Amino acid sequence: MKLDHLIQILLPHDEKFYAYFEESAQNLVDASKILYELRSGSAQDHEETVRQIHELEHKGDNVTHKIFAELNATFVTPFDREDIHILASALDDVMDYIDGSAQRFVLYKLKNCPPEMAQLIEILQRSVNELQKGVSLLRDFRKSAELQKVLERVNEYENEADTVFQGAIADLFEHEKDAVQIIKLKEIYVGLETATDKCEDAANVMESLLIKHA
Amino acid sequence: MKLDHLIQILLPHDEKFYAYFEESAQNLVDASKILYELRSGSAQDHEETVRQIHELEHKGDNVTHKIFAELNATFVTPFDREDIHILASALDDVMDYIDGSAQRFVLYKLKNCPPEMAQLIEILQRSVNELQKGVSLLRDFRKSAELQKVLERVNEYENEADTVFQGAIADLFEHEKDAVQIIKLKEIYVGLETATDKCEDAANVMESLLIKHA
């Protein structure tokens, strides 16, 4: 909170956007790391995991609100207003799908995490880590080759997640006979897969920033 | 229709936007009031209820179209074009989810409305009533403190709806053994909960208008 207050007062407008985007990406890194804990542990552990992620989601919401407020209050922005809006929304969406997937895990009283779900969580974590690198590279477009590689990796992870997702769903319908269990697991698979889609959306905005500024 | 024609001819451009937003909010108030009737009554009553809501949805569509057409035809708008677009879309979305939830109620031949569903409908109605107040307050930003309170209440209702929703879903998976019934009820719960989310989206645009204009 105090750091945030300092940012509000001391930083020039441009700097604030960079700082907020980095805060938003850091939240995602933290949340996806905690999400990883759903892979093991007891029901009680899972509840604590979900609580922590939901807290990060609230933190993320605040950052998104600050970006929008800053956007409304600032004449000169480092990038097109539209792009700032889309990037902030995409990062916010990633968090919402991480949070939603985690909440369902507890809400549906799942006891363990199927291997394909663990795989999706792993891919998501890698994707989010790349997003964080990408966001920090926005400060200096002379490193555009590096940013380009980061964005390509986010795209690859999305493809990878898509393949795992398709396999998981095919497998689920093939081997799970309980329709209720299918409903539960499918919804979480969709949530996790959508989270990596949203990572790709964020990467796409950064790519368009690259085209405009590099 | 005649009133609408008068609006088209007599009102200055700014006034039209306010009038359209108020018309859109009034439609939502009417629809959510009718939705409330799903809580009791016979299957035949429900069909009539759904027909009435669908009519309001059509009316709402027309208002949204008129806002977009006016936006295209007008150089000077009272707010940023983007904000007008988002607010109109959010109000339209609320209506779509009210309409969709009601239609499914009849389509799925539900006989009665579970208590949590009734609760969600009640919260949605309160949220929509606040939206209407909010929209009418856009005409005069000197009442910004009042608008601020209205928007806070919409946010509270969204949180309340979220809690009721989570409880309803947990309960559904815990006690309902029929997977088909789970599919049906869950979809309506999601529809109603999303409607309150869209109310919050509308409130968020109004909040950003407040920041810019108050």
Next chain:
Amino acid sequence: MKLDHLIQILLPHDEKFYAYFEESAQNLVDASKILYELRSGSAQDHEETVRQIHELEHKGDNVTHKIFAELNATFVTPFDREDIHILASALDDVMDYIDGSAQRFVLYKLKNCPPEMAQLIEILQRSVNELQKGVSLLRDFRKSAELQKVLERVNEYENEADTVFQGAIADLFEHEKDAVQIIKLKEIYVGLETATDKCEDAANVMESLLIKHA
């Protein structure tokens, strides 16, 4: 690829947008024609069908990316940037829902296509054919009466699809006793119906272009 390269080099900026939109619409026409083949044939045929559609989806993605890149690189555009963005996204969405519906057909190992699904595919194909006409008419707004009729037909198809969809879902819940089968079929119905919704979204942007330019 070679044609595309020529377009890149030789065409003035305005022309590129028209050419890309036409390419995007042509992809949709091709994909919806192939989708039609799911109505009959063996599981092996279906896999080949889905593979072909997915290839078109990739092709479509590339066109969408080119439109966005061109948008970023061009100062003067034939239409509002915002409208170009929305139209390209809507066409891209239509393709995504065609591709998603087809993929699920194979993923869920459906053996045959219920009559209502065949009907939805047929309506979708007609809607996409109209979209193609509409896109080509964007080049010359003197033919605005013709464009207007095209857009009305897209709207009619969306209404038609909605009616078929509602009937299909009611029927599904009435006669299908297997919850897993309901989950599978419902998801494809929703995908196809959403595809026609997205056609309508595309038509709505074209209508707003008509208002601004005719």
